[in-house]
Amino acid sequence: MLLPLALMLSLGATPQAACEGERLVLLPFDSVALTRPEARSTEEAVRRALARTPGVCLEPRKDTVERLRARAGKQEECSEPTCRASQVKAFGAQWLVHGRALGLGGERTVSLALLGADGQETRTTFQVPTLDAEAEEAARKAFGSLWEARHPRRESKKTLHPLPMVLMGTGVAALAVGAGFGLAAHSTEKRFSQGTGGCQGEGEDFRRCFSDGLRQGERQSHLANGLLGAGAVLGAGGAVLFVWELP
Numbered sequence: 001m002l003l004p005l006a007l008m009l010s011l012g013a014t015p016q017a018a019c020e021g022e023r024l025v026l027l028p029f030d031s032v033a034l035t036r037p038e039a040r041s042t043e044e045a046v047r048r049a050l051a052r053t054p055g056v057c058l059e060p061r062k063d064t065v066e067r068l069r070a071r072a073g074k075q076e077e078c079s080e081p082t083c084r085a086s087q088v089k090a091f092g093a094q095w096l097v098h099g100r101a102l103g104l105g106g107e108r109t110v111s112l113a114l115l116g117a118d119g120q121e122t123r124t125t126f127q128v129p130t131l132d133a134e135a136e137e138a139a140r141k142a143f144g145s146l147w148e149a150r151h152p153r154r155e156s157k158k159t160l161h162p163l164p165m166v167l168m169g170t171g172v173a174a175l176a177v178g179a180g181f182g183l184a185a186h187s188t189e190k191r192f193s194q195g196t197g198g199c200q201g202e203g204e205d206f207r208r209c210f211s212d213g214l215r216q217g218e219r220q221s222h223l224a225n226g227l228l229g230a231g232a233v234l235g236a237g238g239a240v241l242f243v244w245e246l247p
């Protein structure tokens with residue numbers, strides 16, 4: 001027992017620290033219009049960025065390659081959530097990332113697809129300016145937004161919808177217009193109850209003018225009552241919805 005232990009110590013062997021976080025597998029990149037060294041360097045920059053993401057336990061590339069070789073190096077394309085979920089499960093992971101590097105137009109572009117154990121997929125695309133720390137930083141930001149999108153922060157605060165404000169605003173407008181018609185009806189009633197209401201002439205012409213004025217006052221009164229009632233209902237409904245949606 002002492003000999004193996006001494007051999008390990010002499011070789012500087014140390015036990016590997018346990019990987020903490022959700023298990024994620026980054027598949028080797030597909031590449032278009034890039035040399036193999038450029039594609040590999042781009043993939044390594046992305047891999048370093050993923051490894052730095054909090055809450056991620058990234059599988060080493062050699063382990064992923066061995067898994068692919070065991071599957072005859074084939075990774076089928078999936079468009080259905082059930083198929084994608086089976087892919088993630090086959091790699092023994094919680095998350096699976098497909099990557100593709102393109103060298104078109106003199107620029108390097110990376111597309112990443114993050115697959116979850118539920119088969120849902122989210123994607124992002126970003127530019128890789130140079131194959132150094134800038135590439136790693138660009139990948140970190142891009143994947144960070146992708147990762148956050150798959151892990152939304154839970155908030156107890158409710159989102160207020162615009163409908164309550166629309167109802168209350170419409171109600172206030174209806175009350176204002178209704179009040180205006182009410183004032184006009186009161187003025188018309190006062191005018192005709194205390195005098196001729198501005199009607200001139202005699203006989204049939206005077207009676208027609210007076211009758212038309214009274215009908216106008218009645219219409220103003222009906223409109224005022226209808227608008228005031230509708231405004232009160234809309235305003236009250238909007239207030240109830242607003243209070244209901246408050247956290």
